[in-house]
Amino acid sequence: MVLQHSTTHTYSHPFPTVTLAYFLRYSSPRLNPFATHVLSTDTISSHVDPETQRLHTTRIHLKKSRMPGAVYKLLPTSMTGGGSGDKSSYVLETSIVDIREGWMSTESRNLNFTGVLSVVERQHFAIPTNRGITSETDVTTTVNFRSRIGEKLRDKFGQAQAQSDGWFFSGWGAKRIGSTIESLASNKTQDQMGKSRDGMRLVLERIRNTGMIGVLETLRRERQIQA
Amino acid sequence: MSASLAPECNDVKERYDTCFLKWYSEKYLRGSDRENQDCAELFKNYQSCLKVALNERGINKLVEEAREDNKDNDVRLLSPPKK
16 A cells, blocks of 8 residues: 655756755744744754765654544554644655755655654755756655555454454455555645745745845844744 | 754754854855865764764664665665656
């Protein structure tokens, strides 16, 4: 059971600026009001490959769970820990920037709740090679949804029981729960992807209007207000 | 600047983030100084603070599991893009 969808988009900003906006997109609600669900962001590794000059970065974001409430209602509390779905989840983000070749590849995946649903989002940013316009950046986004809940439940209740008729979680029942979770999450993500694009666009506008120094200044001032 | 998952690391994180963004926008993107020596010391301080929280919350383990699960994707990410 896997559900996938892909979209493409073009930002009317040059590639280097888009990569910078990617790193900045969760840095402040003042820069990006669409990122208030992001509670924290940490870098756990960052290095430039001496041969390729590519920058490899790994970050962990803590986000308020985007899992729809309806998903929680489908599941036994033994798997969700109860509650209404108002949980936080850790997201592992890996990215590679190749500034010489002009592309950036990113991947984000949830670290917890993977038994219920694993969501992997991949993005590829690049200078549009076919049109030769350096003031624009193309991005392809692919999101994969996979629910292993069916397999898990079958394992849990044993093969013999799973084959007996009428058992809610058996056979097709378990499969159906898996694909229902995938499609609920997919619908929700399509809403969310619009917002994430809007957020990127706001950060990009900010960089265009005030420059990087201006953005850093905004972040610094915000920090002083909080302190 | 966004918070760290460990509030006690906020200060060191803030310093590293600021350094990184400056290095990235002023040096890396402009093709000079591709080694990020500027921020190396700040990164070390930040990581020694963060490591404690990552271990305590079992996040290290989750990351390792995800990486195991994900070797194929590393190959994909590391290969040059399809034209």
